[in-house]
Amino acid sequence: MLLQKERKCKTCRKMISFVIQSVIMESKNYHEDLTHIRSMMERSSRFISLSGISGVFAGLVAILGAVYIYFVLRREGIDYFAGNSNVFSKDLVCEMLVIGGVILVLALLSGYIFTAKRSREKNLKIWDQTTKRLLFNFAVPLVTGGLFCLGLLYHGMFVFIAPATLIFYGLALVNASKYTFNDIQNLGYCQIVLGLVSFFFLGWGLVFWTLGFGVLHIVYGLVMHRKYK
Template identity: 75%
Template sequence: MESKNYHEDLSHIRSMMERSSRFISLSGLSGVVAGLAAIIGAVYVYFVFKREGIDYFDGDRNIFGPSLVKELIFIGTAILVVAILSGYLFTAHKSKKNGLKIWDATTKRLLVTFAVPLVTGGVFCLGLLYHHLFVFVAPATLIFYGLALVSAERYTLTDVKYLGYCQIILGLISLFVLGWGLLFWTIGFGVLHVVYGMIMHIKYK
């Protein structure tokens, strides 16, 4: 009986330490919504290309005009806003359900750790756009996003790093297959997020 209570106490202590040192309220459903938003956005971009007379899958290197680049940036920003908003709403709901605070010292450390490589990557991509090196934007966003996920893993669910590794690998591969950024974006930000989100929802629901 004492042994059973001892193991229960240890389990409770481990749970408390986990809650205090890691942000464990990330919602798998937010990943699914973000992934679906990315896939819908990619389909929309494909039809934007068609409207501009660009056949994305014909294998030709296409030159994008300034107006098209601005439209693509706007679409990407809209998808990012949807992903962030859905992430916050689902995570806030899960935190409230579990009786946890969504904003505490651990959350701040998580955001800082996540933001450093992400903001660095964002500035780097702005530099690529400034120099009209559009073909490298997709690999860079995937790689820096993956690095941000791997960095943030120390303050949240361990499984996040596996999504990060996949994003990094995908970004590195896309460096050697330039011109297919939309396809790699769809896989990385769309398909991988949906798969990861479903796995996390089933595992931690």
């Protein structure tokens, strides 16, 4: 009788152990399933192919462009860091606009190349509904800011262009951040703050441009690359 009871107890313990292990395994599988579902939902609702390297490259291009503009000003006999009020000729303004356009094209091109490469590596689509929503939300403040800056340019208010571009660019990043990494939002806030600060230091737009489009992009790119590589 005692042997039978011991056998029954052992059998019960084994059954209980088996049930507990099964519950634990099911719990682990359930957790893994939830994680997988969350990952799929994030992929479908957020553009996660942005490359940090593209931010670094865009920042370097912006800094090189700022340095080039500085030497263009020196060529025209303008010492930018002297703190004097300068009147720019129409040809000089047009030349700086062309330089700015080239910098923008190079930054966008590098962004596309590195993002497309990252998408292929992760086997993700680069063009879908999320991408369209991202670009639309990014473009609305950016285009608005571009038209606003053209108005400033038309009226000869050159000193306000740098602060305005930083602020509207920051707003564009914040507006688009809900469709991609949250880090984009932080970068946008930094650009907005930098633009607001530059309003109190009119005439130093090239410095703030370099900090915003150059240094901040490089820092953001390095953080993104390290965080999401």
